[in-house]
Amino acid sequence: MKPNKTMKLVVALAVTAVLASACSSDRGDDPSATSSGGSAATVDAASSKSDAKFGTLDSPCGDGDAKGATDQGVSDTEIKIGFGDDRGYAQAPGLNKEMSDAVNALISWCNDQGGINGRKVVGTDYDAALMQANSVMQEACGSQFMMVGHGFAMDQTAEQTRVACNLVAVPGFTVSPVAANGPMTYQGVPFPVDYANASAWFQMAEMHPDTLNDFDIVNSTIPSIITASTKVRSMAEAAGFKLKDCGVTLNYEGEASYVPFAEKFKACGVKGLWTSRSPVPAEFNFIKSLDQAGIDPIFAGEATWYDSGVATWNKDTGLLDNLSAGSIFPLIENADKVPAVQKYVDLVSAENGKVALLGMQSASSFLLWATAADECGSDLTRQCMVNELSKIHEWDGGGLHAVTDPGSNMPASCGLMVGLTGGTYAQSFPATAAEFKCDPKYLIATDKSTWGTELGADRVATLYQNANVIKPQS
Structure with missing residues (x-):
């Protein structure tokens, strides 16, 4: 097409x-x-246009x-x-x-x-x-x-x-x-x-309605993840979640021990955690600490958690059998x-x-x-x-x-959820593999306070604009 x-x-x-x-x-x-x-x-090409x-x-x-x-x-x-x-x-x-x-x-x-x-x-x-x-x-x-x-x-x-x-x-x-x-x-x-596809949060609400008041976000010190997490909060709220604020921020470069942070989440009573961090080794150490603290929350995150390295790690540990990752891509397994x-x-x-x-x-x-x-x-x-x-x-x-x-810089209004058991990924929502669930409500306008930059009337960031910027012509 x-x-x-x-x-x-x-x-x-x-x-x-x-x-x-x-x-x-x-x-x-x-x-x-x-x-x-x-x-x-x-390259020698036989025809003027490829078929x-x-x-x-x-x-x-x-x-x-x-x-x-x-x-x-x-x-x-x-x-x-x-x-x-x-x-x-x-x-x-x-x-x-x-x-x-x-x-x-x-x-x-x-x-x-x-x-x-x-x-x-x-x-x-x-x-x-x-x-x-x-x-x-x-x-x-x-x-x-x-x-x-x-x-x-x-x-x-x-x-x-x-x-x-x-x-x-x-x-x-x-x-x-x-x-x-x-x-x-x-x-x-x-x-x-200024707009976001919040399908992962809406679909988690369908999958785990008992967690609407018991989710929190794992905060980080890296600026890009701080921005992403702020945006994610608005997406969660749009889907009906009332997020906790357990006061946990992890150093992106790693911590000497993650156990105190895991204990804090336990005391806060979380049933689910969202991370916008990628599956780097430090994140695996944090997940181990949750197990050491005796809690097993739903662990949710971006599509970056659909990764062969995560599957290999979980095959040995089983600590991410509660993973839920949102995606707008069909699984490679399908x-x-x-x-x-x-x-x-x-x-x-x-x-x-x-x-x-x-x-x-x-x-x-x-x-x-x-x-x-x-x-x-x-x-x-x-x-x-x-x-x-x-x-x-x-x-x-x-x-x-x-x-x-792409022309209007607008996300999809569809999504699916990916789950993990041992070393094997599978689509967990909706039920039919390689199909998305779509809904106009998934596409939300985010609060201006979460943008992190000023936008012009054309929704383009103004910070580095200059007179020579190339703009679309009719």
């Missing part, structure tokens, strides 16, 4: 879905450049006769895009590697068909290692046409740089308010500050029921990449970018990309996720 001639969660959590990811590697002096999945070979599909989406890739150095990073033969993750963060090696793996695989898939209108896609894979997002953006500003499918947990440190150099972006996820509603930004799975998910799994597996939820989110954003780039044809400019991306109002990445509205 090519909506309106026209995917990806997050963590942002999601996208909040993401809220802090990483994988270890040393970026060195120069980020690695890849094309066609790591090969710089040119390939990604699920229900007609492929935006194919041969063609595009010509001209129309913008930075664009030539007769190439389109240079930046992507990346936080894989070098030593505290959580390997986390979010799936994002770059997905973009690499999609670049290869696209170039095998002839690129975008005959121009080969050349990707530069950046590692922000959590604290180097601004350095990455400074490098990208000097060479890349756009940033595509990336996700940096500390994206607020790079946003001023990105906007100043007019680097248009189609991220895999955003975290900070200034990036989530940033100018010249479009996402397959939008995560704006790929045989969803052609787009199966396509993602096949492409990434063929490149020996990591198959995971955030990878699907990055795949969605790459496909969104490629769809707009295809529409621009030979005249591929950042202005044209902003124009085309702003027109795409129905998007599911060919079936990778529930329908979103």
Whole structure:
């Protein structure tokens, strides 16, 4: 499906879905450049347009006769895009590697068909290692046409740089308010500050009605998670929860002992805990402390908790058999029921990449970018990309996720819940695997006090706006 001639969660959590990811590697002096999945070979395409599909989406890739150095990073033969993750963060090696793996695989898939209108896609894979997002953006500003499918947990440190150099972006996820509603930004799975998909909370209310007065949020010291948790509170309240305030804040870098915090939650009488933190080792230590304190609350969180590392850990401990994670993506375990998910799994597996939820989110954003780039044809400019991306109002990445509205930066109004037993994930709500429950009430307007940034009348963050920002033209 090519909506309106026209995917990806997050963590942002999601996208909040993401809220802090990483994988270890040393970026060195120069980020690695890849094309066609790591090969710089040119591609012979038999036809001017590919007949390939990604699920229900007609492929935006194919041969063609595009010509001209129309913008930075664009030539007769190439389109240079930046992507990346936080894989070098030593505290959580390997986390979010799936994002770059997905973009690499999609670049290869696209170039095998002839690129975008005959121009080969050349990707530069950046590692922000959590604290180097601004350095990455400074490098990208000097060479890349756009940033595509990336996700940096500390994206607020790079946003001023990105906007100043007019680097248009189609991220895999955003975290900070200034990036989530940033100018010249479009996402397959939008995560704006002023609207939210609260399906996870509404669905938990259906699944666990006895916990409406007994849930609390695990607070953190990292700014991005503080912002996310504030937003989550408004989502929970909209779904009928009256959250406790047990007064527990965990240091994101870890605590010497989590037992005192677990004891505090026990004394507070919680039956459920929500976290916007990612499944890093410190979080597992906190979960162990809950068991040591003798409590077993429902442990709920962003879709980042749907992860192979969590399943492996729980297979040995069983301490997360009470997990509930919200998602707008079908489970990878149900790929045989969803052609787009199966396509993602096949492409990434063929490149020996990591198959995971955030990878699907990055795949969605790459496909969104490629769809707009295809529409621009030979005249591929950042202005044209902003124009085309702003027109795409129905998007599911060919079936990778529930329908979103990237052009208006609006989330989905559908969702499902993921549960875990031992080392096996399964859809826990609704009952039919690979199906979502949708309801207009899931899409809520958040209180302005939770936004964390000022928005203009166009719902775009004003903090780094300048006269040269590229805006959609009719």
